[in-house]
Amino acid sequence: MAALNPPASGFATRLGALWRFTTLNRKVSVGIIVIAFFVLMATVGPLLVRQDPTAFTEDLLQPPSPAHWLGTTQNGQDVFAQVVDGARDSVALGFIVGILTTAISVVVGVVSGYFGGVIDELFSLVTNVFLVLPTLPLAILLAAFLPYKGPLTLGIVIGVTGWSWGARVLRSQTLSMRGRDFVEAAQARGESSFRIVFFEILPNETALVAAELLGTVIYCILAEAGLEFLGLGNLSSVSWGTMFFFSQNSDALLLGAWWWFLPPGICIAVLGAALALVNFGIDEIANPRLRTERGQKPSLLKRALGIPAAPQLQEETA
């Protein structure tokens, strides 16, 4: 197949790969669209919303109406403005902390798995300690006792308690990779340890790393919302978690003010589902075996229009 296409430049290849991944299958497409929606909402959303999310108004606890699309809170704040503004904190924290946490687990897991010996013993000990620590109580304790309350504190708490599981998984996978012949072949041709770890072993663990990244992002968003729900975040900021906290404090459930706590809850659930959908596609892209199976099934649109699938390319002959 590739022989038919002229070699493209590096950037174009990357872009093409990204596009192919996006259109890999419906799950991934839907997941990416939803994530892109939330990212857009977090970045440009606050600029488009007229109301100040923290401003008090006369309309107390109003159900959704044209003036307040998602109703108002006990203090008359606009819920829609809060959801849009809160996305920034939740999504940004989720992704940034998720990436950093995954980076920690990748380094710890791969290094201890590949090098073994004393390094492994040490890293494994630390990993095991963090594995058996009950993360949520620890996170609550840390968040309660750290003097400064804000996204940084939450990020540190979630990062400290969230990396160990991934490190353990990656260590096991690296141990199995290290024994493969192609790693030994790399040693035999004199590759440096750095190159072996990051160019031979790690690419073979892409699926795991990506799955862990997405899982950690979901965990971070949930943990942040959970800690803030318990009042352990910065209550003067607007985020999905603090919305839960205030709605709970004001007995929104008893008052039947579903429009107050449902939107942030749905946002978290939908974002989590989107991340999980993308995760399904990653295995496909990371496994070259599955990659060549593409393009044989006509897309939904083409099927609807009655366009047959592209004929399979013939093997080029010698």
Place this chain on the structure above:
Amino acid sequence: MAAETTQPGVPVQPTGDTLVDIRNLKVHFPIKGGLLGRAVAAVKAVDGVDLQVKRGEVLGLVGESGCGKSTLGRAVLQLIKPTAGEVYFNGEELTRLSTGALRQRRANMQMIFQDPFSSLDPRYTVGRVVAEPLENFNRGDRTERLNRVKELLQVVGLNPNYVNRYPHEFSGGQRQRIGIARALALNPQFIVADEPISALDVSIQAQVLNLLLDLQNQFNLTYLFIAHNLAAIKHISNRVAVMYLGHIVEIGAAEEVYNNPQHPYTIALLSASPLADPDLERQRKRIILVGDVPSPVNPPAGCPFNPRCWRAQAICREVAPPLEAKRPGHLAACHFPGPEGQ
């Protein structure tokens, strides 16, 4: 190639026609036990091997599973650190080289692996797999490397247009050819082939074997060819070394060892391999060895083969026989050498 800077403190010797000189090489794997994880015993995988590989020859190394032949091959390339002993490559002692210096020498000695399914990184295209050694040693620019890769694929009998394919798109024999192309990429002098054909279909084995022989003639390569297939070894080797329980028990020219085996183990090994001629096959006497290979953790005293040897006498249980010439250019480690039935 030999004029690379030498490392101070590492002995260098004039080599003559010897490319690889292995002296009293030992590889022991510790068995950890007890509360503190101290080494309580050792698996003596390779236990004092002396072996010379001459320039341009194919030295076949045979022996049954677990006798240490793969470990020996890996220890020669320093993929496993030997416990004791020396390996001279081009007259330079490898075991005492620093990691960096050893890395430079690796361009000259390569390995072909047994399992073509696990020896190629599944995420790399064939082009990258073969170009990897070139990249690693900074040979040439992108286009030069691509041309070299295509040339190498042609040399091993693959279509050079396959560079963008992934290993899983190839059959076992084709994958082994890719592995061979990768080993040849840096123009090495010495290649350790660790059972390169045992994972292949019988119909493909001969093709790969002949390819290896052609390449040897074409590029003046030296092979240490490890196998347990006696017929393959006979076909490809100039000299044959027989290994048993971490020791070389017999070594000599291939024809000589096959026609005039001296060590009882070699005799038993040859008698276990079938002959193509059915008449001869029916007539020949088969020697069935009794017992199992002793544990390399606790090898028997004296000759390692004595518990299973039908010629064993008292001396065999006490004195390990040295590897010495029994016939011109034909060495065996046995107190009672000679072909059967004399």
